[in-house]
Amino acid sequence: MLNYISKRVLIGILTLLAASIVVFIMLEIVPGDPARLMLGMNATEDAVQALQQQMGLDQPLLTRYFSWIGGLLVGDFGKSYTYSVPVLNLITERIAVSLPLALISLFLSTIIAIPVGLFSAARRGTLADSGTMGIAQIGVAIPNFWFALLLVYVFAVTLRLVPAGGFPGWNAGLWAGFKSLILPSIALGLPQAAILARVTRSALLDVLGEDYIRTARAKGLSRRKVLYRHALRNALIPILTILGLQFAFLLAGTIIIENVFYLPGLGRLVFQAITQRDLIVVEGVVMLLVATVILVNLLVDLSYALVDPRLRGRS
Amino acid sequence: MNLLEISKLSLRIGAFEALKGVDLSVNVGEIRALVGESGSGKSMTALSIMKLLPTGARTEGQIRFDGKDLLATSEADMCRLRGNEIGMVFQEPMTALNPVKTIGEQVAEGIRLHTGATRAIAEEQTRAILDRVGLPSAKFPLSRYPHELSGGQRQRVVIAIACALKPRLLIADEPTTALDVVLQAQILELLQSLVDEERMGLLLISHDLAVVADMAHSITVLRHGEVMDNGETAQILTEQTHPYTRQLARASMHVPERSPEHPHHAANNGPLLAIRDLSRTYPGRRIGLFGRDPEFTAVDNVSFDIKPGQSTALVGRSGCGKSTLARMVLALDRPTSGQIHFAGRRIDELTQNDLRPVRQNMQVVFQDPYGSFNPRHKAERLVSEPLFLIDRELSAKEKRDRVDRALERVGIPRADKDKYSHEFSGGQRQRLAIARAIITEPKLIVADEPVSALDVSIRAQILDLFADLNDRLGIAYLFITHDLAVARAITDTVMVMSEGKIVEHGKTDEILLHPRSEAGRALVKASPDLHKALARRIGEQG
Numbered sequence A: 001m002l003n004y005i006s007k008r009v010l011i012g013i014l015t016l017l018a019a020s021i022v023v024f025i026m027l028e029i030v031p032g033d034p035a036r037l038m039l040g041m042n043a044t045e046d047a048v049q050a051l052q053q054q055m056g057l058d059q060p061l062l063t064r065y066f067s068w069i070g071g072l073l074v075g076d077f078g079k080s081y082t083y084s085v086p087v088l089n090l091i092t093e094r095i096a097v098s099l100p101l102a103l104i105s106l107f108l109s110t111i112i113a114i115p116v117g118l119f120s121a122a123r124r125g126t127l128a129d130s131g132t133m134g135i136a137q138i139g140v141a142i143p144n145f146w147f148a149l150l151l152v153y154v155f156a157v158t159l160r161l162v163p164a165g166g167f168p169g170w171n172a173g174l175w176a177g178f179k180s181l182i183l184p185s186i187a188l189g190l191p192q193a194a195i196l197a198r199v200t201r202s203a204l205l206d207v208l209g210e211d212y213i214r215t216a217r218a219k220g221l222s223r224r225k226v227l228y229r230h231a232l233r234n235a236l237i238p239i240l241t242i243l244g245l246q247f248a249f250l251l252a253g254t255i256i257i258e259n260v261f262y263l264p265g266l267g268r269l270v271f272q273a274i275t276q277r278d279l280i281v282v283e284g285v286v287m288l289l290v291a292t293v294i295l296v297n298l299l300v301d302l303s304y305a306l307v308d309p310r311l312r313g314r315s
Numbered sequence B: 001m002n003l004l005e006i007s008k009l010s011l012r013i014g015a016f017e018a019l020k021g022v023d024l025s026v027n028v029g030e031i032r033a034l035v036g037e038s039g040s041g042k043s044m045t046a047l048s049i050m051k052l053l054p055t056g057a058r059t060e061g062q063i064r065f066d067g068k069d070l071l072a073t074s075e076a077d078m079c080r081l082r083g084n085e086i087g088m089v090f091q092e093p094m095t096a097l098n099p100v101k102t103i104g105e106q107v108a109e110g111i112r113l114h115t116g117a118t119r120a121i122a123e124e125q126t127r128a129i130l131d132r133v134g135l136p137s138a139k140f141p142l143s144r145y146p147h148e149l150s151g152g153q154r155q156r157v158v159i160a161i162a163c164a165l166k167p168r169l170l171i172a173d174e175p176t177t178a179l180d181v182v183l184q185a186q187i188l189e190l191l192q193s194l195v196d197e198e199r200m201g202l203l204l205i206s207h208d209l210a211v212v213a214d215m216a217h218s219i220t221v222l223r224h225g226e227v228m229d230n231g232e233t234a235q236i237l238t239e240q241t242h243p244y245t246r247q248l249a250r251a252s253m254h255v256p257e258r259s260p261e262h263p264h265h266a267a268n269n270g271p272l273l274a275i276r277d278l279s280r281t282y283p284g285r286r287i288g289l290f291g292r293d294p295e296f297t298a299v300d301n302v303s304f305d306i307k308p309g310q311s312t313a314l315v316g317r318s319g320c321g322k323s324t325l326a327r328m329v330l331a332l333d334r335p336t337s338g339q340i341h342f343a344g345r346r347i348d349e350l351t352q353n354d355l356r357p358v359r360q361n362m363q364v365v366f367q368d369p370y371g372s373f374n375p376r377h378k379a380e381r382l383v384s385e386p387l388f389l390i391d392r393e394l395s396a397k398e399k400r401d402r403v404d405r406a407l408e409r410v411g412i413p414r415a416d417k418d419k420y421s422h423e424f425s426g427g428q429r430q431r432l433a434i435a436r437a438i439i440t441e442p443k444l445i446v447a448d449e450p451v452s453a454l455d456v457s458i459r460a461q462i463l464d465l466f467a468d469l470n471d472r473l474g475i476a477y478l479f480i481t482h483d484l485a486v487a488r489a490i491t492d493t494v495m496v497m498s499e500g501k502i503v504e505h506g507k508t509d510e511i512l513l514h515p516r517s518e519a520g521r522a523l524v525k526a527s528p529d530l531h532k533a534l535a536r537r538i539g540e541q542g
Helices: A002-029 A034-039 A045-055 A061-073 A087-122 A127-141 A144-158 A174-208 A211-218 A223-252 A255-260 A266-275 A279-307 B042-050 B075-081 B103-115 B119-132 B151-163 B181-198 B209-215 B233-239 B243-252 B263-267 B322-329 B352-360 B379-389 B396-410 B414-418 B426-438 B456-473 B484-490 B508-513 B518-526 B530-541
Strands: B004-013 B016-026 B031-035 B057-065 B086-089 B169-173 B201-206 B218-223 B226-232 B273-282 B296-306 B311-315 B337-342 B362-365 B444-448 B476-481 B493-498 B501-507
Touching: A002 A061, A002 A279, A034 A045, A061 A279, A087 A127, A087 A174, A087 A223, A087 A266, A087 A279, A127 A174, A144 A174, A144 A255, A174 A223, A174 A255, A211 A223, A211 B151, A223 A266, A223 A279, A255 A266, A266 A279, B004 B042, B016 B031, B016 B042, B016 B057, B016 B201, B016 B226, B031 B042, B031 B209, B042 B057, B042 B086, B042 B169, B042 B201, B086 B151, B103 B119, B103 B151, B119 B151, B151 B181, B169 B181, B181 B201, B181 B209, B181 B518, B201 B209, B209 B233, B209 B243, B209 B530, B218 B233, B218 B243, B226 B233, B226 B243, B233 B243, B233 B530, B243 B456, B273 B322, B296 B322, B296 B337, B296 B501, B311 B322, B311 B484, B322 B444, B322 B476, B352 B362, B352 B379, B362 B426, B379 B396, B379 B414, B379 B426, B396 B414, B396 B426, B396 B456, B426 B444, B426 B456, B456 B476, B456 B484, B476 B484, B484 B508, B493 B508, B493 B518, B501 B508, B501 B518
Parallel strands: B031 B201, B031 B218, B086 B169, B169 B201, B311 B476, B311 B493, B362 B444, B444 B476
Antiparallel strands: B004 B016, B004 B057, B218 B226, B273 B296, B273 B337, B493 B501
């Protein structure tokens, strides 16, 4: 097991290295000079050059790559061109919003989807099943920003239960911060729950067709007990796979929802950084996301082994 | 009153009538065999008793268990009966156990469910029953997972689950079909002794008359959902008054007619296939950064010849290395050492490209024809597949002629060329597979358990076809099988393989009558034999 993990970590590091090269080169290729963008269209050539020099942009490619990577290794993500503060500060500020948001959404998605999937699978072919899956289908189909606006209209504007948007910061108190994340989490989590519920149902139905389910029934277990004791655990692998993918998406793919709710999250940070050619910020965030995805994938793979003994290293 | 009394049981699944007025009974301590070919409704009868039929199935008639009408019993009451009073063992041990639960959990689950025993007591009972079925906890701790056991061991666990609470009725649905003959004999013996000890009633479902003749007191023969014949085993099988019973019995003992002198033998002096000191080892599993398990020798220093037109059986238990050897002969796997000569040419070192003309002369037929056909291709395309092996480019007409000829030889009407593989029956599919193998007019066909998935009557036909092709076209065979009846029916020589070695090699009749090696004796002893079983049964009854 330990062997396996150390191998995976090594592969993870190599992946990160490859990602860093790709990210760096991609951002070199895209048009747009950060210095010119910062100074505006009317800036003189001299001023632009001076700024380029100041930002180190006149250095050769390799030098800049290595100084960036060297910085990353010691936790120095560089300094934002537009905000003039260390990138790391920017990122930690934004993660304080994005990570809780992603975790709450994922939690919501899981606690809704798995019971719904079980409910539907237990009633395969009935009206309850097709009704539930019909709703899930709608959940998959509706755009989440529209759903978000609907939530704002109902719960913030009409009922005035929660704020319509903005984030007061965790300093304003745990509850105040949490309250402003409720609607965004629902807007993000419910469509994910709809996807996950469908996956859960179909994974369960696959498992329910297996021979060992018949063996369990022949033992005297009721349909319901078979579903919980034998089918669910065998259906977990596809469920975990989707959960892993959803977490990665929820962490950074939430830019539209962040915009709807005026949340200072990672998604908005990247978006702004890209439009302003604040390359060093983009690079930092992308590297962080790559690292997260690698870590989540490792955790998902390890949890596979937890679920299925056949995947454990037979040591 | 009988323990189980089924009367006029009918079953419909959609528009399909699976059972039509079946009558069947099992007494306390009785072994009742339910025999029939695939699709006859054997398993459906069993699942009707358990009330575990697929959704949409509608039953009529009566199933009385201990006087109680099961068809009128509620699902909750059925749950109390299943696993407690009625146990069931299934055909496929490899998939019958939940892969994510330990064998201990799976056996104890039923015990705890029905008796409400504490974990400790249930574990105690689990240990006892696993020990009884031949899995002592010293060697097979309860914490084992199914994937850590072999097929035969898994079937023992399934039997332990079914018998843990000493049910009064045990239903075994083809419990040994997926196992080799030696394991089959062991499992049947286990079932027999469990039934004897506890005076259980056993409903043994099987397609194999020889197995049934040995085990069962009475037989019910099923065909297309109807009972054909019913009565005491010895009487039914010796008198064979019912034409269908007679047909089944004949088919299962069928030996194809083969011309005693093969003109092809004399024609050529050298061997067609010559294997010299062939070995195949696999590196051991990696167990650390530097450590490895010892390497595993699948095939160990094997040498033999096959002459042109000669039919040779390679028999042995599962895992003895038969298939690895076959794969090397077919050049699908490379030997670790040794040589393979085919038609006077050394082939084990050839590149894939150089192997093409060799493959033209060497074809293969697999056990499961369905799995080896692309479902989206029509029969004509399936059969013509190997034609690319032929050196020169064939015209469309030549290709068509060849397909027609191959189909004709295996007895499939030309008009069926445009069908897809799922439109053929199991036997026809195996004919297609054989047509595909003979289309390049090969000199050798390697056949891996080619009839073991087929019903007895179809099996007899396919064996006839193999014999006929051998006679007419002089094709040599290497038959890989664990079924000695197949070897007896169709081969001239037999090689017995055990632990990677060929331990015995000689004339088929001699070896099957007087095996000299231990492995050969074990195989012969374990092989079900209808004649012997009947003789024994009649002798017992006086």
